[in-house]
Amino acid sequence: MLETPVSPIPADSVDLPATAGQTREVESSAIFWLLAVGGLLLVAMGWFLPWFVEPTANGIGFSPQDVVSSSPTGVGTVLVYVMGAAMLALLAGLVVDAVAVYGHRGRALRYEGARAVLALTGVVCTLAIWVLIGLSHEEPLFGALSASAQTDNAVWMTLTGFAICAFAYGLRPWIIRHTSVSLAGVAFIVGGLVPYIFNQSSDFISWAAGSLAIYTLLGLGLNVVVGFAGLLDLGYAAFFAIGAYTAGSLFGSRHGVHEIPFWVIIFLGAAVAALFGAILGAPTLRLRGDYLAIVTLGFGEIIPDAANNNLFSQTGGPNGISGIDRPGFGHFDFGTDYRYYFWALLILISLVIICMRNLERSRLGRAWVAIREDEVAASATGINTVSGKLLAFAIGASVSGFAGAFYGAELGIVTPEDFRFAVSVTALTIVVLGGIGNITGVAVGAMIVTFLIFWVLPHMTEWSTTVGHTTGITQLSTVPYEQYSFVVYGVMLILIMLLRPAGLLPSRARKVELQTGMESESLAAVRGTV
Amino acid sequence: MAQKTTDAAAVLPPGRQPRLDALRLRLLPQLTARAFPIILVTALVGMFLRIATTSGGEIAGEQLKNGLQIGAIYALIALGYTMVYGIIELINFAHGDVFTLSAFYAILFGQLFGFFGLNVTTLAPSSAGGLIACLLLLFPITMLAAGITGVLIERVAYRRLRQSPRLAPLITAVGVSFLLEGVMFAKFGAANYPARKDGWVHGTAFTAGGVPVRWNDVLVLSTALGLMFALQAFVRGSRLGKAMRATAQDRDAALLSGININRTIAATFFIGSALAGAGALVYSIYYNSVQWNLGFRYGIIAFTAAVLGGIGNIVGAGLGGFLIGVISVFGSQLLGGEWENSIVFAMLIIVLTFRPVGLLGMRVPDRA
Amino acid sequence: MSLLEIDHISKRFGGLLAVNDVTFDVGDGEIVSMIGPNGAGKTTAFNCITGLYPVTSGDVRFDGVSIVGLPPHRITALGITRTFQNIRLFSFMTAVDNVMVGEHSRMHAKVWDAILRTPKARREERAVEGHALTILSGLGLERYADMYARNLPYGFQRRLEIARALASGPRLLLLDEPAAGLNPQEKNELMGVISHLRDEGLTIFLIEHDMRVVMEISDRIVVLDYGEKIAEGSPAEVRNNPRVIEAYLGSGATTQMHTARSTPLRPANPADDEGERPA
Structure with missing residues (x-):
């Protein structure tokens, strides 16, 4: 109605605090240095790693120099030389810049345009070679490479490191403007390389594709509910279970359905989970926060109970649903190589993260913050608080539906005991540890928590047995470390809330909220409908 | 819509015309909330009659007794939830695990007495006097230990977060719960831990309507009822009880009136945990074994009981405990024992959805 | 025509009748003020109009359409927005x-x-x-x-x-004590804003304790006391209404009233909102 601006009123002059832009500059510089140093580290590792591992049988392929020298002349070699020259120039520039920045702040930011061109050339060349090597394993051009897995790793690490360096160095202003995009890109590339770097350890791959990736998804989904909308959900595993059971029933020998492609199945799982989220949310979202927590907890126990009791003879009772098919995509058969799960999940997680970022900055994301901060004011400002919360519930549930579908497909079986309260608490710990409401924080939290619980604890027995043997303290080998996972969760949750309630990587607004103890008054309580 | 309003205005006196859709929206939840106690009682009677007709009156009576007996234990735990929630509006998630831990205390103290040459396992079943002596020894010491545990938890995990948003202490409460469960799991293992109280309390006390009531039923029920009345009298009459009620109503005003808030809240935790300790002792005597994760289930069920009775209300917690006990026993008789948990959790969702104030509760003020 | 019609609304909290059978209306393009002592039910009436409280009885019509029972966000979408007494x-x-x-x-x-x-x-x-x-x-x-x-x-x-x-593009703006806590210069600016908004075509309905602001900008004034409407009319009429003076200052204060017209009748109390809610 009121499209024209109202008359300007002279603003009293008030001393403005340091503008947000300045802090952003400083933070982004830190990110730039992180990238540069990380890239260099990768280069160094790639370059020097081969000298530390055993020589291969045929004696070739120690380091990238060997690759270059042993390769026949051709486009690839030319590219390698071009790239090498570009990279060396960039490297030199980086050192000069580092000195300049250390000495005289600000001077480093000259010649942006030239550097950007150089850097982009470097990045493109590097990636081109990267792809060429990847594609031409059996080709004579890089035939020498396939002789040794270590050399493969070394070359890839070097090239990636170079690419990151060039990227960081040449596109510094762009990185500063697009911090999260560049960080995410690097994380994506490095993440994609993880199965290559650790391709000797199938344990590690199954941990990364299993616990890490699945719980990252769960953390991201729960973050929508707990972080964005501020609703404590203690029964999040229920939606995970619903996704897993839906997918498991529709994809495998349980009902003899083998026709639906897996990529449709995961969306079905997500949709059913979202539907249940809405069904549970509709009557209960009027409740106060802590009551809601308990209701979701109850729901979280009903679902595995119902599965355990073979509800409508559909869930297979305590034995669950077995014989779930292995997914495939084109000529990638997931049954043959576990790493495909990892890559598929990496792509899925990246997409989910992009969607979450979009949500956070959207109309809906703003509405959630408003509901979280002051439900009464939010509703008086025109926000439908019930549907806002309901959407948070449904979106959160759908993400765990994805996770559930993958979980079932990875294990080939789902049983009720996989979805007990401990799963909900793990997801909650991830969100709380990483920083409630912060997507990056959730990813970091998932890494830490799953590493501790699903990697360190199971391996502790092995490690301490070794230590026990060497030191002669035989008691060390008999400690049942895995029994302590509950203690680890408990201690983590208590310590974080007491010492750093906003988590390791707090989202800025949440940090202040949690420190000042402000809280939304429930709309329902005000309206007297509770 | 405007047209509709004018039509209605023509029929009804001005200012009295109801908007039908809005009215329906508001009335339905209100009606269910009002009729809730009647629906609940009707459902209970219906379940009782159904059991009586399908399985016979004696089974129904036996199940009623079982429901009341397990309900008494739920009630003892529910009191702790309701007191703590009443005073600091925190769902003390770890309360169920304090209950389990107290059951282990009760077992350990029995062994400890053995260390001092007093073998409670042989003394208690020897004679009525021996039994009473054992109970007189074990009750205070178990309750004391449980109470101290509760106070410690409050001091370490909750006190610093008293001014934080409600989410923060709730998350620590989940943390404390997991910590306690983890410790008990590591210490006592995953299997049922024997309480070694076989035959402590045995024999049939009397038979009511063909249902034999055993002495251990009497022990459980009388413990629960006795402690509940004692608590009610304490909160009503004593200085500390008055301080508790004042703190529950308005913490700042209580502080200004010279009440030591920290001590009052600690006392609340002490009493609540001690009652759970008493419940744990009678539990270990009745069932003769304890499991590390017992508290999770019993905790939620007891919380449901507290909500059903009206959270913050001591009589309500007792009533809710007995009702939930009877509902869970009747429900599992009708649907099968494997559904017992689901019945209780569904009950929790139903109560919170349709009558969040509970049976005896008043509207909980939502403090901003 | 009148944009907002308050038709015999009442709001009961348990035993307390916070708003008792109040009727008035706000015309299109008007600036109407609601005044009354603490606890008179002003903010409660606001909450009833904006849907935060369901009314016990009576009807609220906006542009001829009944808005009773609608959730707050629907009412906002229809074109009524508000500010809060304690800034939210x-x-x-x-x-x-x-x-x-x-x-x-x-x-x-x-x-x-x-x-x-x-x-x-x-x-x-x-x-x-x-x-x-x-x-x-x-x-x-x-x-x-x-x-x-x-x-x-x-x-x-x-x-x-x-x-x-x-921002929501309202037709009716409800302001709950917009001048509370402002210094005299800020109050002047506020009055400028309010009259400017009216010139833009908005209708404004406000609660205010500062009599200088109320008397200067209002077209009409509604006076509430103990949940009942005790007077309504132009600033001059209300100023001289004996019931209003009695409500504010007690009986026998009529003569003093005329000398004190440019000062606030009583200091604005930021805790007023709490006082109107049931314990």
Whole structure:
């Protein structure tokens, strides 16, 4: 109605605090240095790693120099030389810049345009070679490479490191403007390389594709509910279970359905989970926060109970649903190589993260913050608080539906005991540890928590047995470390809330909220409908 | 819509015309909330009659007794939830695990007495006097230990977060719960831990309507009822009880009136945990074994009981405990024992959805 | 014609009748003030109009349509927005974000648009942000667009709340004690804003304790006492109404009243809102 601006009123002059832009500059510089140093580290590792591992049988392929020298002349070699020259120039520039920045702040930011061109050339060349090597394993051009897995790793690490360096160095202003995009890109590339770097350890791959990736998804989904909308959900595993059971029933020998492609199945799982989220949310979202927590907890126990009791003879009772098919995509058969799960999940997680970022900055994301901060004011400002919360519930549930579908497909079986309260608490710990409401924080939290619980604890027995043997303290080998996972969760949750309630990587607004103890008054309580 | 309003205005006196859709929206939840106690009682009677007709009156009576007996234990735990929630509006998630831990205390103290040459396992079943002596020894010491545990938890995990948003202490409460469960799991293992109280309390006390009531039923029920009345009298009459009620109503005003808030809240935790300790002792005597994760289930069920009775209300917690006990026993008789948990959790969702104030509760003020 | 019709509304909290059978209306393009002693039921009446409290009986019509029983966000979408007596901004959002929240009910981006950040959603976001900045600069707040609302000086927070309310494009603006806590200069500016908004075509209904503000800008005044309407009329009529004077100062104060007309009848009490709610 009121499209024209109202008359300007002279603003009293008030001393403005340091503008947000300045802090952003400083933070982004830190990110730039992180990238540069990380890239260099990768280069160094790639370059020097081969000298530390055993020589291969045929004696070739120690380091990238060997690759270059042993390769026949051709486009690839030319590219390698071009790239090498570009990279060396960039490297030199980086050192000069580092000195300049250390000495005289600000001077480093000259010649942006030239550097950007150089850097982009470097990045493109590097990636081109990267792809060429990847594609031409059996080709004579890089035939020498396939002789040794270590050399493969070394070359890839070097090239990636170079690419990151060039990227960081040449596109510094762009990185500063697009911090999260560049960080995410690097994380994506490095993440994609993880199965290559650790391709000797199938344990590690199954941990990364299993616990890490699945719980990252769960953390991201729960973050929508707990972080964005501020609703404590203690029964999040229920939606995970619903996704897993839906997918498991529709994809495998349980009902003899083998026709639906897996990529449709995961969306079905997500949709059913979202539907249940809405069904549970509709009557209960009027409740106060802590009551809601308990209701979701109850729901979280009903679902595995119902599965355990073979509800409508559909869930297979305590034995669950077995014989779930292995997914495939084109000529990638997931049954043959576990790493495909990892890559598929990496792509899925990246997409989910992009969607979450979009949500956070959207109309809906703003509405959630408003509901979280002051439900009464939010509703008086025109926000439908019930549907806002309901959407948070449904979106959160759908993400765990994805996770559930993958979980079932990875294990080939789902049983009720996989979805007990401990799963909900793990997801909650991830969100709380990483920083409630912060997507990056959730990813970091998932890494830490799953590493501790699903990697360190199971391996502790092995490690301490070794230590026990060497030191002669035989008691060390008999400690049942895995029994302590509950203690680890408990201690983590208590310590974080007491010492750093906003988590390791707090989202800025949440940090202040949690420190000042402000809280939304429930709309329902005000309206007297509770 | 405007047209509709004018039509209605023509029929009804001005200012009295109801908007039908809005009215329906508001009335339905209100009606269910009002009729809730009647629906609940009707459902209970219906379940009782159904059991009586399908399985016979004696089974129904036996199940009623079982429901009341397990309900008494739920009630003892529910009191702790309701007191703590009443005073600091925190769902003390770890309360169920304090209950389990107290059951282990009760077992350990029995062994400890053995260390001092007093073998409670042989003394208690020897004679009525021996039994009473054992109970007189074990009750205070178990309750004391449980109470101290509760106070410690409050001091370490909750006190610093008293001014934080409600989410923060709730998350620590989940943390404390997991910590306690983890410790008990590591210490006592995953299997049922024997309480070694076989035959402590045995024999049939009397038979009511063909249902034999055993002495251990009497022990459980009388413990629960006795402690509940004692608590009610304490909160009503004593200085500390008055301080508790004042703190529950308005913490700042209580502080200004010279009440030591920290001590009052600690006392609340002490009493609540001690009652759970008493419940744990009678539990270990009745069932003769304890499991590390017992508290999770019993905790939620007891919380449901507290909500059903009206959270913050001591009589309500007792009533809710007995009702939930009877509902869970009747429900599992009708649907099968494997559904017992689901019945209780569904009950929790139903109560919170349709009558969040509970049976005896008043509207909980939502403090901003 | 009248834009807002309050038709015999009552609001009961348990035994307390906070608003008792109050009837009045607010005409299109008018500035109407509601005054009354603490606990008279003014904020309760506001809450009933905006749907925060369900009314016990009676009807509220906006532009001829009954809005009783509608949830608050629907009422906002119809064109009634409000500010709060104790400022309720989203403290940890920037000023411009606060205003953008206010535009929520005018936006059309669906969940999918939000998740996928479709071109449609982007266009809308840009348009809304531009509009929000326009509103901010209209109220002299453009310099503070990127500051957290809680870091703004008090007077600017009051103004930001008005900006947020304006963002949804209302026809009727309810202001709950907009002048509370402002210094005389800020009050003058506020009066300028209010009359300017009226000139833009808005209807304004406000609760205010500062009699200078009320008498200067109101077209009409409604007086509430103990939940009942005791007077209604032009500033001059209300000022001389013996029931009003009695309600404020007790009986026998009529003569003093005339000498004290330019000072507040009593200091604004920021805790008033709490006093009107049941314990």
